[in-house]
Structure formats: structure tokens, C-alpha cells
Amino acid sequence: MLNIAVLVSGGGTNLQALIDARNRSELSGGKLALVVSGRADAFALQRAEKAGIPTEILLRKSFAAQEDYDRSLLEILSRYEIDLVVLAGFMTIISEKVVRHYENRIINVHPALIPSFCGEGFYGLKVHEAALTKGVRVTGATVHFVNEVCDGGPIILQKAVEVLPGDTPETLQRRVMEQAEWKLLPKAVSLFCEGRIEVADGRTVIKED
Incomplete structure (x- = not known):
């Protein structure tokens, strides 16, 4: 069973599609293990909490440099042992460092x-x-x-x-x-x-x- 992280910034309709698929037993081989939001007020967080999915809030503006943000994002993904990253309306820049770390394991x-x-x-x-x-x-x-x-x-x-x-x-x-x-x-x-x-x-x- 692979651990999936969904990265969101807004309403989370695509996250909901994944939750609904999971509830219908259509998300074969994967577990929705984490939702990371680029905004503290994203409605997607409520969707995640209702579905029993752990959440993290990671604000780009909280970091002076992109490399500091990258380090924090990678640390969170590592802590939850994430195998696949799904970008679902995520409006924060994903750097080449993160892309290389998860080569062919980030989908949008x-x-x-x-x-x-x-x-x-x-x-x-x-x-x-x-x-x-x-x-x-x-x-x-x-x-x-x-x-x-x-x-x-x-x-x-x-x-x-x-x-x-x-x-x-x-x-x-x-x-x-x-x-x-x-x-x-x-x-x-x-x-x-x-x-x-x-x-x-x-x-x-x-x-x-």
C-alpha cells in the first residue's frame, strides 16, 4: 500500500474526488496519508479532516528562501513516508530540488x-x-x-x-x-x-x- 500526499491551496474538489474514489474502494494500492495546504484557510483542509486524513499547513511566506521551504516540505513528506505526491490545485512553486527527489512520483x-x-x-x-x-x-x-x-x-x-x-x-x-x-x-x-x-x-x- 503506497502512501499518497495531496497538496492543495483552495477548495479541494480534486481532493474530494480522490476521497470519494477511496470510499468506493476504487483507489487501488494507495492510501490517502496526508494533505498539505499552502493556505491556512483552504476549504480542502476541512475536507481532509472530515475524511480522517492528517493535515499539515506549509506557508511559503513563512520561509525567507525557497531552499528553506523545500527542506521543510521534503521533511514533512519523509515523515509521513510518502510514495506519491499529487498536486490538486496547489499554487505554490514546486522547485527542481523537490521534483528531482520525487522524479516520476509527482502528478498533476x-x-x-x-x-x-x-x-x-x-x-x-x-x-x-x-x-x-x-x-x-x-x-x-x-x-x-x-x-x-x-x-x-x-x-x-x-x-x-x-x-x-x-x-x-x-x-x-x-x-x-x-x-x-x-x-x-x-x-x-x-x-x-x-x-x-x-x-x-x-x-x-x-x-x-
Whole structure:
């Protein structure tokens, strides 16, 4: 059973998707062992506490230097013996030091079909605003490993979502979450915990059952 840490900053809807999957016995091979929040007032903390998951609050502003923050984050993850780190709306910068320490063991969910609408500056509603401005007919979500390039790590899973006439960034965001993010993230976590994801030459291979 692998220990999973979920890093959050806000409402924690993707965390809730993982909790719901766990409650349905769909989080194969993994245990939600820790939630780390970058904000003391994040509603995700309440979700974690209700679900019986230990929590830690780690504020970037409490540290003078990035390396001090990195050291504290790694110490917390080590203390809980974390095997997999899941970024679920985490708005604090993850440094190369942390990424290297957890190479191919940090995953993120991005609300678009990478390589579209990704990279620096594309987060939250900004992603959906850009999709609507471009006039795309299809968007979606991507779960990928995290590397030193923003949204540049090996892709694990993707799912397309239709853009409808009259969509606003808010309605599109909700549809992408419901139809893609909340389905893909638990599935990707389960695949990892079951040892079914291999990374070779910057690409992933999903092994059959």
C-alpha cells in the first residue's frame, strides 16, 4: 500500500474526488496519508479532516528562501513516508530540488488537453478563458508527471470534453472537472499505485492488468 500526499491551496474538489474514489474502494494500492495546504484557510483542509486524513499547513511566506521551504516540505513528506505526491490545485512553486527527489512520483491534473493552453500563466479560469477566446470545439483535462518544465512532464491520461455554445469560463470549468478531472485523477493514482505506469524516453506506458 503506497502512501499518497495531496497538496492543495483552495477548495479541494480534486481532493474530494480522490476521497470519494477511496470510499468506493476504487483507489487501488494507495492510501490517502496526508494533505498539505499552502493556505491556512483552504476549504480542502476541512475536507481532509472530515475524511480522517492528517493535515499539515506549509506557508511559503513563512520561509525567507525557497531552499528553506523545500527542506521543510521534503521533511514533512519523509515523515509521513510518502510514495506519491499529487498536486490538486496547489499554487505554490514546486522547485527542481523537490521534483528531482520525487522524479516520476509527482502528478498533476491540468484543465486542458496538453500541449494546448498550458505552461506559465495557464491555471484555473485562465485556461478556460483562453480556450473560449480561441474558439476551440473540444477541450478537456490531462494528468501528467511533474518535471522541471511547467506542464511539461510525461502525460499519463487525457480526456476530451465538448465546448458548448454559450459556455462561460465558469460553466466550462465545471464541465471539465465533472467529466474529466474527477475521473482521470483517481484512475491515474490507482494506476501508479498498482505499478502499472512506466516512463521511458519522456513518455508513459500503461501496462495491462
